Amino acid sequence: MIVIVLPEPAAEQMLLADANRNQPDALRTIYEQYFPPIYAFIRLRVNDREQARDIAADVFVDFFAAARGRHAPHTSLRAWLFRVARNKIYDHYGKTRQFPTTTLEEWLPGSMDDDPELAVFRTFRLEKLRGALRLLSAEQQEVLILRFGQNLNLQETADLMNKSTSAIKSLQFRAVEALRTILDMGEVGE
């Protein structure tokens, strides 16, 4: 499993200030620290790897351009980047917000098991999970990815999805419930 260590808020503010002064090192640091979660967020929504790269590049080009101007993020850089990534994904798929349902290829479990049999089992289980995820609505997919895939807290997720925290609680509950139901029914991946 990838452990993403994001900078502390104070350090993030310093990075943003340096980025605003167009310091290449700050921009590079921000990119290296935030690319993995942003890319993972995009990749979990976009089947095509090349498209995911293009969208990620769009996100960071926008950030680099904004970082030097008055539209630079001032508070939560992570929320800003996720928001831009989310908008790019929606731009990519249009207003219908219908995401592809084909299963992803060559994905591996987040953590590797020493036991090959256990690894196969986990791989099989994750394959089912990915299939079940594609059957959910776009909003349900999004809330699960943000909350459990990217570990955004309730408020961040609510801000990003333009919903209240109560709505996010309800949405995530129903999403997990639906995912559980799909997995129990064995409709996917078998």
Added chain:
Amino acid sequence: MAQLSLIEIFEDCVQRLAAGDTIERCLLLYPAYADQLQPMLETVTTFRDLQVPPREIYQDQALVWEAVQRRIATRPRRRIAPGTQLLAAVVILMLMLSAAWFALTRPELPPQVDAITPIASTETPSPTPPPTATASLTSTSSPTTTVIPSLTMTASQTPSPSATLTPTATQTASPTPSPTASPTSSITPTPSATFAPGCGAPLTAAQAVTKVLEVFPNATILSILQTTKFGGTLVWEVRISGQITVNVDVACGTILTIDRGGTGAETSGDANANENTAGSGDSGSSGSSGNSNENENQNSNDNGNSNDDNGNDDNSGMGSGD
């Protein structure tokens, strides 16, 4: 209500799992909901394992960085805001309209507007001029100058206060401000004025003769010579009967001086002639009717042109300022 409570409990357990707690501990906290919570929390933990392969992330991180650098290098410059664009368009349009208006109205201005430049003056000898005939441009003077032999001109002028007249004239003035005065005014205004371009085409000899005949319609042209006078001004020196020599500016077509040869002096009684020729002679056309009678007092106000007044004041100042 129970459903709402379960949603809240589920969120609490999710936060505990994120903080490192275990599913079992959560179930112990909420035993009444354990049956419902357990599969859901297991799904959440399984979902946490759903990650993009690290190898893919690291590979794509380098590729995307290169792409970002390329895009930034070729990114178009920031566009001007639409409001600024509109404002710039309005300003440009106003400038263009102003330029067009100026271009259309500019030719209507008399040539003296920018033709006369300030000049230095020396006067020899110069009797003290009467108060009303000084070269003070702010005063309204109505000198009546009787000029030999038969030219009587009355200038009523309202000089433009913006004009600065410093005649470089060698004036031998005998002012006759009153009608009974004996006019022996002999003024040789030597305007070192450089008549700026813009008066039009240079005056031909024939046009110069026409100018002179407008003022002296009964005169006979004796000779015409192009020469340089008054400190570098190219003039047509027209000698006519009555020993009169008229100097006409080649550049602007204005009569600069009228020399009365009989007295050996020069007079600026052509002030009005100058004015009139300025008003009509610039284009080289024949003069206006108001100039045809040299004995007739010619009032610059007839032209209604303050710029002409400046020119008249120039001459009248010289003519009457003695």
